[in-house]
Amino acid sequence: MIATNIGTNELNHLTFAGMDTVDLAKEYGTPVYLMDEARIRENVRTYRKALSEAFSGRADIFYAGKACAFTELYRILTEEGAGIDVVSRGELFTARKAGYPVNKACFHGNNKTDEDLRCAVSSGVGYICVDSMDELLALEKICAEMSERQAILIRVTPGIDPHTYEAVSTGKVDSKFGNAIATGQAEEIIRKALTMRHLNLKGIHCHVGSQVFAEDVFERAADVMLRFMADMREKTGRTLEVLDLGGGYGVRYTEDDPVLSIPEKIREVAAAVKAACDELDFPVPYIYLEPGRSIVADAGMTLYTVGSVKRIPGYRSYVSVDGGMSDNPRYALYRSRYTVFSAGEVEARETERFSVVGRLCESGDILQENVPLPCDIRRGDTLAVCTTGAYNYAMASLYNRLPRPPIVMLRDGTSRVVVRRETLANVADLDV
Ligand code: LLP
Numbered sequence: 001m002i003a004t005n006i007g008t009n010e011l012n013h014l015t016f017a018g019m020d021t022v023d024l025a026k027e028y029g030t031p032v033y034l035m036d037e038a039r040i041r042e043n044v045r046t047y048r049k050a051l052s053e054a055f056s057g058r059a060d061i062f063y064a065g066k067a068c069a070f071t072e073l074y075r076i077l078t079e080e081g082a083g084i085d086v087v088s089r090g091e092l093f094t095a096r097k098a099g100y101p102v103n104k105a106c107f108h109g110n111n112k113t114d115e116d117l118r119c120a121v122s123s124g125v126g127y128i129c130v131d132s133m134d135e136l137l138a139l140e141k142i143c144a145e146m147s148e149r150q151a152i153l154i155r156v157t158p159g160i161d162p163h164t165y166e167a168v169s170t171g172k173v174d175s176k177f178g179n180a181i182a183t184g185q186a187e188e189i190i191r192k193a194l195t196m197r198h199l200n201l202k203g204i205h206c207h208v209g210s211q212v213f214a215e216d217v218f219e220r221a222a223d224v225m226l227r228f229m230a231d232m233r234e235k236t237g238r239t240l241e242v243l244d245l246g247g248g249y250g251v252r253y254t255e256d257d258p259v260l261s262i263p264e265k266i267r268e269v270a271a272a273v274k275a276a277c278d279e280l281d282f283p284v285p286y287i288y289l290e291p292g293r294s295i296v297a298d299a300g301m302t303l304y305t306v307g308s309v310k311r312i313p314g315y316r317s318y319v320s321v322d323g324g325m326s327d328n329p330r331y332a333l334y335r336s337r338y339t340v341f342s343a344g345e346v347e348a349r350e351t352e353r354f355s356v357v358g359r360l361c362e363s364g365d366i367l368q369e370n371v372p373l374p375c376d377i378r379r380g381d382t383l384a385v386c387t388t389g390a391y392n393y394a395m396a397s398l399y400n401r402l403p404r405p406p407i408v409m410l411r412d413g414t415s416r417v418v419v420r421r422e423t424l425a426n427v428a429d430l431d432v
Contacts, residue, residue, distance in 0.1 A: 002252050002253070002254065002255060002257075002298075002339050002386060002387065003039075003252065003298045003386065003387065005017050005018075005036050005038075005039050005298065005299075006301070006386060008346045008347065011344075012344075012345055012346055012347055013343060013344055013346065014341050014343040014344075014346050014384050016034055016036065016301045016384075016410065017034075017036035017037075017038065017039065017410040017411075018410075018413055019410055019413060019415065021034070021301070021303055021343040021382065021384055022343050022344045022382050024303065024408065024410075024415060025303045025305065025343065025382040027415070028406065028408050028415075028417070029421070030303050030304050030305040030321075030322055030323070030382065030405075031302060031303065031304045031305075031321070031322055031323030031327055031405040032302070032303050032405050032406055032407075032408055032421075033300060033301075033302050033327070033388065033389075033392065033393050033405050033406070033407045033408070033419075034300065034301045034302070034303065034407075034408050034409075034410055034415075035073075035296075035299050035300050035389060035407055035408070035409050035410065035418070036299045036300075036301075036410050036411075037076065037299075037409050037410065037411040038411065038412075039298060039299035040073070040076055040295065040296060040299045040389075041076065041080060043262075043291075043294065043295045043296070043298075043299065044061070044063065044076075044077065044080045044082050044295055045080070046262050046263065047061045047262055047266070047289065047291055047294075047295070048060060048061060048080075048081075048082060049263075050262060050263035050266040050267070051266055051287065051289065053263075054266050054267050054269070054270035055270055055273075055284070055286075055287050058284070058286050058287065059286065059287035059288065059289075060082070060083050060288060061082055061083055061288065061289050061290065061291055061295075062082075062083040062084055062085035062105070062106045062244070062288055062289075062290045063077055063082050063083065063084045063085065063290070063291065063292065063295055064084075064085045064247045064290045064291065064292030064293075064295075065084055065085060065086055065087070065091045065094075065095070065292070066085075066087050066091070066292055066391075066394060067292030067293050067295065067296050067297070067389075067390040067391055067394060068292075068296045068300070068389055068390055068391075068392075068393055068394050069090075069091050069094050069095075069394060070094065070393070070407060070418060070419050071094055071097050071098045071418075072098070072409060072418035072419075073098075073296075073418075074094060074095045074097075074098035074100045075098045075099065075100075077100065078098060078099060078100045078101065082104075083104040083105065083106065083126070083288070084100065084104065084105045084106070085105070085106050085108050085247075085290045085292075086105050086106070086107055086108070086125070087107070087108045087109045088109065088116070089115070089116055089119050092105070092107065092119065092120065092123060092125070096123065102123050102124060102125050102126070103124050103125070103126045104126055105125045105126055105127075106125070106126060106127040106128070106129055106153065106205075106244070106288070106290075107120040107125045107127070107128045107129065108129045108131075108155075108205075109131065110131045110132070110155075110176050110177045110178075111131070111135075112128075112131070112135060114138055114142060117135070117138060117139050117142050118142055118146070121139075121142060121143060121146055121148050121150050122146065122148075126151060127151050127152060127153050127202065127242075128150055128151075128152050128153075129152070129153040129154070129155050129205045129244070130152050130153070130154050130155065130189070130193070130199075131155045131177060131178060131179075132179070132189075133179075133185075133188070133189050133192065136154075136189060136192060136193055136196070136199070139152070139199060140196045140197075140198055140199055143198035143199060144197070144198050148198065149197075149198050149199070149200055150198065150199055150200065151200045151202050152193065152199050152200065152201055152202065153201075153202060153203050153204060153205040153242060153244055154179065154186070154189055154190060154193060154201065154203075154204050154205065155177060155178035155179065155204075155205045155206065155207075156178055156179055156180075156181060156186045156204045156205065156206050156225065156228065157170075157172065157173055157175050157177065157178040157179065157180045157181070157186070157206065158181060158206050158208065158220075158221050158224040158225055158228075159172060159173045159180065159181060159182050159224065160172070160208045160217060160220055160221050160224065162208040162209030162212045162214060162217045162248065163209075163212075163214040163217075164209045164210060164211050164212050164213075164214075164248075164250075170207050170208060170209055170210075177207070178205075178206065181224065181228050186204075186228065187231075187232070187235070190204075190232050190236065191235075191236060194236055194238055201238075201240065202240065202241060202242045203229075203240045203241055203242025203243055203244065203285060203286070204225060204228070204229065204240060204242075204243060204244070205243075205244035205245075205246065205288075206221055206225055206244070206245060206246055207245075207246025207247060207248065207290065208221050208246060208248060209248050210247065210248045210292075210293060211248070211250045211251070211293065212248040212249060212250050213250040213257070213258055213260065216268070216272075217248075218245055218248075218265070218268075218269045218272075219268055219269055219271075219272035220272075221245055221246075222243070222245055222269055222272045222273050222276065223272055223276050225243055225245070226243065226273065226276040226277060226280060226282060226285075227276065227280065229243065229282060229285070230280040230281075230282045233282065239282075239283065240285065241283075241285050241286055242285055242286045242288065243273075243285040243286070243287055243288070244287075244288040244289075244290065245269065245287065245288070245289055245290075246289070246290050247289065247290035247291045247292050247293070247294075248291075248293075249262065249265060249291060249293070249294045250293075250294075251293050251294050251297040251298060251387060251390070252298070252387070253297075253336065253337045253338050253339065253386075253387050254337045254338070254339050255339070256337070257337075260294075262294065266289075269287075269289075270287075273285075273287065292390060292391075293390040293391065295390075296389035296390045297387050297388075297389045297390035298387050298389065299389040300387065300388045300389020300390065300392065300393075301384055301385065301386050301387070301388055301389075302323065302327065302328060302384070302385045302388040302392065302405070303343065303382055303383070303384050304321035304322050304323050304382070304383045304384075304385070305321065305322045305380065305381070305382060305383070306319055306320070306321055306377060306378065306379055306380065306381045306382075306383055307320045307321065307322055307359065307379060308320045308379060309354075309377055309378060309379070316353075316354075316355055317352060317353065317354045317355070318354060318355050318356075318357055319354045319355070319356050319357070319371075319373060319377060319383070320357050320358070320359060321356060321357070321358060321359065321367070321383055322359055323358055323359065323367075323402070323405065324357065324358010324359050324360045324365045324367060324402075325358055325360050325362075325364070325365045325366075325367075325399065326358070326360055326396060326397050326398070326399040326400060326402045326404070327392060327393070327396045327402075327404065327405050328367060328385065328388060328392045328395075328396075329395050329396075329397070330391060330392070330395070331366050331367055331368055331369075332364045332365065332366060337368070338367065338368050338385050338386060338387060338388070339385075339386045339387065340356055340367070340368050340371045340373070340383060340384065340385050340386070341383070341384045341386070342373050342374050342377055342381055342382070342383060342384075343381075343382035343383065343384045344381055344382055345374045345376075345377075345381075348373070348374030348375070348376075349374075350374065350375045350376075351372040351373060351374055351375060352372070352373065352374075352375045353370050353371065353372055353373075354371050354372075354373050354377070355368070355369045355370070355371070356368045356369075356371050356373075356383065356385075359400075359402070360399055360400050360402065361400055367385060368385070393405075393407060393419070398427065401427050401428075403421060403422035403423060403424065403426065403427055404421070404422040405421060405422075406419055406420050406421035407419035
């Protein structure tokens with residue numbers, strides 16, 4: 001199996017977090033997102049323990065809520081003591097609703113509005129990661145008006161190609177995010193930030209990309225960033241104390257994807273950080289990583305019900321399910337791979353290849369192609385798409401006015417709804 005929380009039982013049913021998914025589909029209806037609470041906690045702990053060990057207690061995570069954000073998840077993160085990265089007032093609001101201590105949050109985004117900035121400052125977020133010169137000037141003005149002094153990071157683009165898909169590649173010079181070292185813009189904004197009376201520049205941030213497997217991307221980013229920090233010390237006399245290397249570690253969607261050992265990766269980053277700091281005679285900064293996907297992806301699974309099975313002789317065969325690109329747009333957007341099972345017949349004697357498609361009114365509404373499924377798959381069967389915890393619920397839409405699925409949290413053999421299913425009334429709720 002692609003993850004240790006997925007299995008089969010004596011009925012040849014798919015299990016997730018030890019629970020029978022066919023039963024869960026019956027109990028909660030479909031489509032439904034399942035989440036494995038133990039796996040979320042385990043992933044958070046793995047990161048935090050490895051960071052603490054590798055950096056002698058001077059490192060932590062900001063969990064990137066863009067991967068998945070809802071109140072109960074922020075409650076879990078509160079209990080775990082993890083930091084969070086928020087990118088909107090919506091995420092911040094949700095975290096606060098959960099009672100999350102937002103002084104541990106970092107507010108990101110390439111175009112924060114004045115309202116966002118005011119809200120972030122008045123909520124008391126730990127850091128605002130400033131993305132541009134315009135934003136720096138706006139934030140200084142807002143903090144002056146509010147008589148506040150805000151801790152900030154500056155987003156820097158290190159000029160690194162993470163070799164992942166283009167839509168999630170963000171560390172290159174040509175990016176809508178951040179300030180490039182190569183063009184001198186990073187230096188310019190640091191110099192400016194240091195003159196701001198209401199801003200306390202603590203460090204710099206970069207995020208090179210997402211679903212990254214390529215070797216040494218983070219090590220190279222750390223090296224470039226530390227050299228820049230040393231250069232800024234030289235030029236301004238100021239030693240920045242925080243280095244946030246962003247998120248991006250890849251997860252295993254199919255058997256073809258490698259398994260990344262997060263503790264190993266973190267040890268490699270730590271070695272690169274220490275080597276650069278030694279060479280530059282620079283104090284090892286406080287390190288943050290911002291994992292999103294690798295915290296929640298394998299803690300999620302989506303269940304659907306098959307509606308129709310269609311074979312077009314000489315062409316291909318389709319299985320249509322009761323959700324689609326409105327609850328998981330990732331194949332439509334990025335051709336992302338997923339592992340799909342017939343939940344009631346995991347080991348099938350005879351299989352056939354199908355395109356698993358959704359129920360939305362466009363041909364691009366495909367969840368996955370070339371999926372081996374039992375030949376006798378039929379209307380009413382439960383289908384499971386694995387590893388959907390990241391960027392599925394978070395990117396769900398109301399396309400075709402299909403109500404969004406609920407999230408059911410699994411823990412120790414019990415299940416509970418943590419996000420309710422949208423109702424038809426909800427769908428038209430805002431219409432006047
Ligand atoms: N920090 C920053 C500043 C980010 O922009 C991101 C992701 C992360 C952290 C978390 O990266 P992760 O560990 O999740 O890879 N919708 C796309 C992914 C977009 C990622 C955007 N930024 C997808 O479904 O693949």
